[in-house]
Amino acid sequence: MKIRVRIAPSPTGSPHIGTIWQALINYSYAKRYKGDFIVRIEDTDRKRFIEGAEKELFSALKWFSLEPLESPIYGGSFGPYRQSERLKIYQKQVLKLIDKDKAYYCFCSPERLEQARQVQVKKGLSVMYDKKCREIKSGEAIKRVEAGEKAVIRLKVPLNEKIIVKDLLRGEIEFNSQVLDDQVLVKSDGFPTYHLAVVVDDHLMEISHVVRGEEWLSSAPKHVLLYQYFGWLEPVWVHTPIIRNPDKSKLSKRHGHASVSWYKNNGYLSQAILNFLSLLGWSHPKEKTVFSLTEFTKYFDLRDLSPVGPVVDLKKLDYLNGVYIRNTKDEELLELIKPFLKIKIEDSQLLKIIPLIKERINKLTEVEGLIDFFVNDFKLSPEDLLVKSGTKELVKKQLEEVIKILKDVKWDLEEITRVIQDIVLKNDYHKGQFFMMLRLSLTGKKISPPLLESIDILGREKTLKRLQNSLSLIEN
């Protein structure tokens, strides 16, 4: 059987990291077994539709290199891939159900339903449709519809039957049809609900494995029922764990970081995020935690997914991000860093700085704070300088010496290193203290990239100017 898998997001907001995780496992499964990965847009809810959300989704998929074979933008032979463009298909299919007496028209007003619901809530019962319209003769119902009366179409759930969902990760799960609602399949605006659309589309698009979040498990028996009613072969059901916040709730903006843009804006690399995501819910090969998407697609199998909802631990992502940053070539890193810099700096100079900082950052956002001193001047408090570096006389003497020697030294790293270490040795200065003094004078920071390399890049003019500034500062 040809493997065909899909993600089916709805365009109701900016892309969710959980959607990317779904994309990752679907894409990887398809890749591994030479199947097809498809994106279908589930835009049947016009109230929640957000303009531009679809575009954002595809640009996110592109960023992660998880591009589908078939989709609304790439096309494919099972299109259209937007549900709003498939209305006729659903209408045709649902009529089959009406014919078979497996679905029925319901004329109940939203008000009546609301009332019934409140009674149920009061009695502590689960909220379900009371099946009032189920008894209407189909001939009569059709007449009323033709007369223009507003109606929805509901699924006719059998009264007391066992329905089995065969889930790949959990085995057979048994539901009693009593707990299943006569689900609305077609809304009064003529749009299908998820339940109808997903079954029809997955079947017609020849989806072999329906891989989706565990939040769908409760409604899966309805879908199974639909496959039976239509007389179609069921796909393999795979309900994946839901990614959680540190407080174990479903990953959300409130308690965690759910949107792809947050990760992007906070200086994470797409490969690192992907690596991190692939670790979630998956029994990775022993003692190997760093691997690329290509490697992942070699090992990944749906069977190795665990049904336990993993918690997102940003500390681990930070670590992985650091690993990826260190493994990125300086030239590539340059391009990645630039969008995060507010200061203006020449590419050539930035390229010189990158080796000094790449192993001390975990996120691209940390770059600016480390390197702004190359460009910007800063205010230094004399108290700070003296507290960290010794007495006024000592600091003054040291600064004067350094200034003197740097004035006409040959300006390259080796020479600078030699002369400065000379000063320390000859005078028997406290090395740590001396370097801290220089560090503060030149960068205004207690923490900075390696000092001698920084001096080399700063250049003679700037270095001397800053040292002079510090000198005059403590003289006052």
Next chain:
RNA sequence: GGCCCCAUCGUCUAACGGUUAGGACAGUAGGUUCUCAACCUACAAAUCAGGGUUCGAUUCCCUGUGGGGUCACCA
């Protein structure tokens, strides 16, 4: 609340029914070092509880507890 799912270090996760319950991140301590990192070494840290089954349960079964999901003309 009904129904459903799940349960190994703080977190991500290993362990044909037999292991000193392993690794990674985070933590702690030390080494290296001009600071911070990176790197190296060490330490600490878990089988939810109670019953079975078994010569032997992290592993299989039951109950409890805990967590999660779901109960829409939303997906």
